[in-house]
Amino acid sequence: MPITAETLSALSGLTFTADQANAAVSVVTSRAKSYTRGIGFTDDGIADDIESVIQTAVLRLLVNPTNVERDAMGSLSVQYGNNFQGWTLSETQVLNRYRERAR
Numbered sequence: 001m002p003i004t005a006e007t008l009s010a011l012s013g014l015t016f017t018a019d020q021a022n023a024a025v026s027v028v029t030s031r032a033k034s035y036t037r038g039i040g041f042t043d044d045g046i047a048d049d050i051e052s053v054i055q056t057a058v059l060r061l062l063v064n065p066t067n068v069e070r071d072a073m074g075s076l077s078v079q080y081g082n083n084f085q086g087w088t089l090s091e092t093q094v095l096n097r098y099r100e101r102a103r
Contacts (some may be wrong), residue, residue: 003055012059024058030073032057035087036098051093 001007005021008014032054033041040047046054070079087095 001051003051003058008055008059008062011055012063014063016062020060020062022081024052024061028057028061031079035095037100039100040098047098049094053087053094057087057091 003021003025005016005018008016008021013094029046032050040050047050070077072078
């Protein structure tokens, strides 16, 4: 099932445009495909568990696209959570099942 702005909005409760979603999906999909060296990506589509990894990583990227960890203005400050700085541990575990390693 393709990852769409509607799917991402339903999961997060936030609103994303199709352009935002498509750009983020493209970037994260490229990274996932590179990480697995193309394994799990076929003409028929992407393996379901890899697609779920892409979806969660896309959400992190869209929620905080600038990767700002902390923002302050005067006495007010906001600290953001999990920015997209790479794969989470659980995402890495999924991707590692597909990654062919050097021998």
